[in-house]
Amino acid sequence: MSLTEERRATGDPGESAQQPLLSLRGIRKNFGAVQALRGVDLDIMPGKIAALVGDNGAGKSTLIKTIAGIWSPSAGELLWEGRPVTIRSPREADNLGIATVYQDLALCDNLDIVQNMFLGHEVLSRRLLDETKMEKKAKETLSDLAVTTVSSVRQLVGSLSGGQRQSVAVARAVMREARLVIMDEPTAALGVSQTAQVLDLIRRLGDRGIAVLLISHNLTDVFSVADSLAVLYLGKLVSSGSISDYDTQKAVEIITTGASGGPASQGRERTLPAD
Numbered sequence: 001m002s003l004t005e006e007r008r009a010t011g012d013p014g015e016s017a018q019q020p021l022l023s024l025r026g027i028r029k030n031f032g033a034v035q036a037l038r039g040v041d042l043d044i045m046p047g048k049i050a051a052l053v054g055d056n057g058a059g060k061s062t063l064i065k066t067i068a069g070i071w072s073p074s075a076g077e078l079l080w081e082g083r084p085v086t087i088r089s090p091r092e093a094d095n096l097g098i099a100t101v102y103q104d105l106a107l108c109d110n111l112d113i114v115q116n117m118f119l120g121h122e123v124l125s126r127r128l129l130d131e132t133k134m135e136k137k138a139k140e141t142l143s144d145l146a147v148t149t150v151s152s153v154r155q156l157v158g159s160l161s162g163g164q165r166q167s168v169a170v171a172r173a174v175m176r177e178a179r180l181v182i183m184d185e186p187t188a189a190l191g192v193s194q195t196a197q198v199l200d201l202i203r204r205l206g207d208r209g210i211a212v213l214l215i216s217h218n219l220t221d222v223f224s225v226a227d228s229l230a231v232l233y234l235g236k237l238v239s240s241g242s243i244s245d246y247d248t249q250k251a252v253e254i255i256t257t258g259a260s261g262g263p264a265s266q267g268r269e270r271t272l273p274a275d
């Protein structure tokens with residue numbers, strides 16, 4: 001039984017429809033005197049695209065690094081499908097089904113698409129690399145995700161465009177059977193058509209039941225794909241709710257002032273610690 005089949009077999013679809021895939025409870029992260037995260041509560045639902053926004057230095061990257069196993073939180077709790085978990089390393093995040101896609105990191109320019117997609121998890125047959133099997137699986141995954149712009153899976157990743165690199169990184173996560181894909185500024189360096197391609201890919205992850213945590217400064221992107229919005233301001237989550245509760249103007253106001261006055265944020269603000 002494959003990992004996905006096993007997860008599907010053991011998972012309860014009825015329950016997981018309501019239960020968050022990942023919950024953050026009171027997450028704090030201090031770097032010496034700097035309080036980068038000051039008690040963040042956030043629920044990430046399966047198959048939904050959650051956008052995390054905030055000004056420079058708000059704590060977005062720190063937050064995803066605590067989920068991805070790079071930092072341990074100074075305080076607070078992570079719940080994976082309701083169970084408390086400690087994620088001590090990227091390997092432990094990977095084992096849970098959490099994949100982080102960084103735009104420039106994570107891929108090796110001097111390796112081709114297949115080699116990148118299987119890096120560290122190569123398929124062996126009689127102690128030799130099973131190139132045929134890996135190539136077939138890589139092609140299938142890309143085609144399942146409707147990634148049609150790469151001409152050959154044997155192309156070196158160094159020769160790909162930014163959007164194609166993103167697609168390979170996402171396909172790698174899908175192939176590893178990720179259940180939560182975290183993307184930090186996936187479209188920051190991309191042109192118009194490559195951005196559209198990556199946003200399409202994000203939507204397809206949602207369609208496949210994979211949760212996405214999208215960090216972006218681009219509110220047009222956020223409003224075009226996200227199901228929910230969460231705003232960090234100086235390490236606090238000052239507003240969160242369905243994307244339909246916001247418009248661009250309101251989102252900009254909360255991002256820049258930390259206050260919204262809107263119904264989506266008020267309950268949250270009252271529950272935040274005072275510091």
Ligand SMILES: Nc1ncnc2c1ncn2[C@@H]1O[C@H](COP(=O)(O)OP(=O)(O)OP(=O)(O)O)[C@@H](O)[C@H]1O
Pocket residue numbers: 031034035036054055056057058059060061062063
């Ligand atoms: N390794 C570190 N050591 C010390 N302080 C850090 C470290 N990483 C982040 N910080 C501080 O934590 C705060 C949040 O930084 P973070 O990188 O999470 O912000 P961000 O929301 O991702 O910003 P940006 O939009 O610019 O990427 C900042 O004040 C930053 O200086």
Ligand SMILES: [Mg+2]
Pocket residue numbers: 060061062
């Ligand atoms: Mg950042």
